[in-house]
């Protein structure tokens with residue numbers, strides 16, 4: 001598998017996880033792959049930095065109602081809050097902030113807080129701890145959209161850097177790959 005090559009160049013996608021070392025597969029069995037419909041559902045994102053910005057962008061595109069809990073917001077999220085696109089609770093996370101959420105994403109730079117968010121979530125809430133895949137009900141995947149097609153890339157939470165590289169190659173290769181398929 002190590003010579004898998006999406007774009008036809010000589011470069012290979014080197015990765016320990018890609019070689020499927022038995023001890024690397026801490027998240028077996030594989031996750032159940034779905035496209036989750038979240039239109040109109042409440043999503044609570046705890047943390048307002050770079051990683052939160054990426055998650056919020058996808059949640060808004062999917063039509064979720066987004067609440068961000070954080071004492072500070074990155075520039076782009078601050079603009080979304082000013083526009084009324086997201087609800088911003090300008091404060092540190094506290095128990096109770098997850099009430100009414102269908103989806104919960106913990107992405108502060110304080111792993112104790114992220115852990116507390118996971119511990120506070122109700123059984124019916126889908127929770128993602130961006131700093132600890134072992135505590136997540138789901139993983140955020142890389143996305144390449146092409147017309148009505150959505151291509152997603154996941155490594156079962158094992159190797160996000162590899163996922164990012166593969167996404168880029170997929171995006172570069174898709175126009176040629178699909179030229180006579182549509």
Ligand SMILES: C[C@@]1(CC(=O)O)c2cc3[nH]c(cc4nc(cc5[nH]c(cc(n2)[C@H]1CCC(=O)O)[C@@](C)(CC(=O)O)[C@@H]5CCC(=O)O)C(CC(=O)O)=C4CCC(=O)O)c(CCC(=O)O)c3CC(=O)O
Pocket residue numbers: 054055128129130131132133136138139140141142143153154155156157158159160161163164167
């Ligand atoms: C488990 C998961 C949690 C989750 O569900 O979010 C997770 C976890 C972690 N990521 C880390 C690092 C980075 N992740 C990225 C990028 C992406 N990460 C994404 C998903 C996921 N990342 C989930 C698993 C997905 C899978 O593998 O199947 C993507 C695909 C989707 C998205 O985030 O929306 C998005 C690319 C999207 C795009 O390009 O479009 C970058 C690059 C960057 O930020 O620019 C870096 C910087 C490092 C680098 O580049 O090497 C660290 C180490 C943190 C540390 O130690 O500091 C952890 C924690 C850990 O692994 O323990």
Ligand SMILES: NC(=O)C1=CN([C@@H]2O[C@H](COP(=O)(O)OP(=O)(O)OC[C@H]3O[C@@H](n4cnc5c(N)ncnc54)[C@H](O)[C@@H]3O)[C@@H](O)[C@H]2O)C=CC1
Pocket residue numbers: 046047048049050051052069070071072073074091092093107108109110113130131132160
């Ligand atoms: N899944 C992924 O794609 C990645 C995940 N990570 C994880 O995400 C974490 C955050 O990364 P960045 O967004 O780059 O950090 P950042 O420093 O840009 O943002 C951290 C945010 O957390 C907020 N925050 C801090 N304490 C808080 C509290 N008690 N309550 C609410 N909000 C609080 C801050 O105000 C800030 O908005 C990293 O520590 C790492 O664990 C890092 C890289 C990629």
